[in-house]
Amino acid sequence: MSQRSAFFVSDSTGITASALGKLLEHFPDTDFKQVRLSFTDTEEKVQAAKGRIAQAHEKDGFRPVVIMSVGNNELRQSLKQANAYFIDLFSLFIDPLGEELQQTPLTGTGIAHGISGSNYGDRMEAINFTLNHDDGMTNSGLEEAQVILIGVSRCGKTPTSIYLAMQFGVKAANYPLIPEDFERGSLPAALMPHVNKIFGLTIKPERLHSVRSERRPDSRYASIENCRAEIAAAEHLMRQLGISMADSTSRSIEELSAIILQKVQQNNQ
């Protein structure tokens, strides 16, 4: 496997450039060493970046990939004198889009991820809501939730809820399904008025067994028999109520969130 360096050079956070860096995963035969150079907003910092790019080139034997988002034209041109393969968000995306829109793009720093961004306040409110409604912590305010995730303990509800809030500004509560619920054969009463916005997560018993065993090895809670029984009971309960479900076993929180978001959007239509 060949090694190559990938630099994310930005005059601001570098988040957009790094997000695009996810596309490097389409090339599994190259082992990318990723370096993030945020806040590269002066000629001095551009020179330092060029120095690091040249070093990496010499070390790897391949010219580095540089994914760059630098608004100031002089700095941009200066950086592009390095010997590298450039993916320049301005020349590839922003400037051509400006022609389509017949508008001159803003070129200042911190535009994409500043506090004044389009939905920043909503996202912060959603994070607070989600943390306050994690793991069935409270029933109060559930009517404000846009989605309520349910599922057995350790099936991925918390990180998925937080991702939904942080990335999309979705107020996501989550509620564990516990043995009492299965014995009673119904959801916690507090959830019943909200069935239409409940989404279920499920998981394969073997995977749940392994996750729970890390936490409480050799416990009844983690035993494969108990995991099987809890999952079967949870899925039965969700099917009875017509609750949509997704299996978290081989899905990332990003994938689960995208699935859940589609459901939230349908509800809002």
Place this chain on the structure above:
Amino acid sequence: MSQRSAFFVSDSTGITASALGKLLEHFPDTDFKQVRLSFTDTEEKVQAAKGRIAQAHEKDGFRPVVIMSVGNNELRQSLKQANAYFIDLFSLFIDPLGEELQQTPLTGTGIAHGISGSNYGDRMEAINFTLNHDDGMTNSGLEEAQVILIGVSRCGKTPTSIYLAMQFGVKAANYPLIPEDFERGSLPAALMPHVNKIFGLTIKPERLHSVRSERRPDSRYASIENCRAEIAAAEHLMRQLGISMADSTSRSIEELSAIILQKVQQNNQ
């Protein structure tokens, strides 16, 4: 202000395409109505997407912007028959990069944000760590933290910590500075062995007053005098110990995280 629709069409989560959508904020004179069409991975779904694009075109009076990440070539060409301005991540970015690398890119779905992604496991572990070490919940395991955020109550420690963990896989603990610490004139004893990985958040008194007032209106806790005194004491303490600081008043969690990440990387060098 003109209205225009922006579609994010992906055969998978659509996260990379949406991240690029942040670049739309460079055009503040257009009010973009953003629509995300994830999991567009069949000809039927492509046809549905084309229908929605045509509808939006008619409604807005402008052809929509379509930011697309569709690996399958037939689906990609089919989608591009719509009347829209296309930003195609494959033709703009992935295919040319493949030429540079002399590799054929993977075109399957779910490559960029799957569970097998390069650092997925680390990120999940970091999220667990961070949630378990929120708000000074425990001192145990602090030696594992890569950064410990400190600051007065409600200055932004929790969302910033979670963002660091979720986005970058950084194990971020956080600790509130409270009146007892100021009276004693020192950090909590448990933190002292870790001073080199502490990062301080501060905030303007007016802003803190407003944030705290939402939570506990007319309390001493939220009063402007108390906010001023707590912040002055916290900053004094941090300066005495040579702790790096950032002001959260006008910075997003993305911006704060990028600043903190630079410090974490310096520590690791």
